[in-house]
Amino acid sequence: KSYIANLLHDAGADYQWKEDTNSGTIHLSFEQVLDKAENCTFWLIKRYDQVDMTYKQLASEYPNYNLFSAYKNKKIYICNTAKVSYYEDLPLHPDRVLKDIIYIFHPTLLPGYTPQYYYPMVE
Numbered sequence: 001k002s003y004i005a006n007l008l009h010d011a012g013a014d015y016q017w018k019e020d021t022n023s024g025t026i027h028l029s030f031e032q033v034l035d036k037a038e039n040c041t042f043w044l045i046k047r048y049d050q051v052d053m054t055y056k057q058l059a060s061e062y063p064n065y066n067l068f069s070a071y072k073n074k075k076i077y078i079c080n081t082a083k084v085s086y087y088e089d090l091p092l093h094p095d096r097v098l099k100d101i102i103y104i105f106h107p108t109l110l111p112g113y114t115p116q117y118y119y120p121m122v123e
Contacts, residue, residue: 007094011101016040034067042104043070044118046079046086053078054122076121077104084117 001023008015016036020026037043047053055074059066070076079086079100090097100115107113 003090003094007098007101010098011105013042013101013105030062030064034064038067039069041070041073041075043068043076044079044101044104045076045121046081048081050082052080052083052122056123058121074120074123077118078121079117086117089117 001021002025005015005018005020009018017026045053055071055076058071058076065071081087086097096116099110099113100118103110103113103115104118
């Protein structure tokens with residue numbers, strides 16, 4: 001029931017916690033997340049940082065992140081809220097964030113589109 005769960009649904013994604021009825025953050029252990037999301041194709045991360053996150057940095061924060069398929073297959077997308085106006089735009093223009101998410105999961109539906117908020121994590 002969270003806004004991100006609704007955005008993912010609207011974008012045609014299969015959100016692993018779609019059955020959860022909470023409207024906010026779900027508090028889960030690493031093991032719970034790994035059990036349910038280890039084989040997910042994509043991983044979307046929102047964070048606030050002056051420096052763009054890399055795969056190496058993510059693994060240095062917690063080495064077991066490399067157990068996820070999205071990590072192994074380089075399918076992690078970052079929204080750095082220090083550099084984009086995600087939170088300011090979302091209430092007024094959810095369609096813009098939705099387009100980014102659609103582009104990540106179904107890039108052929110939006111040929112020539114340039115994402116505004118999410119970008120592929122770099123090595």
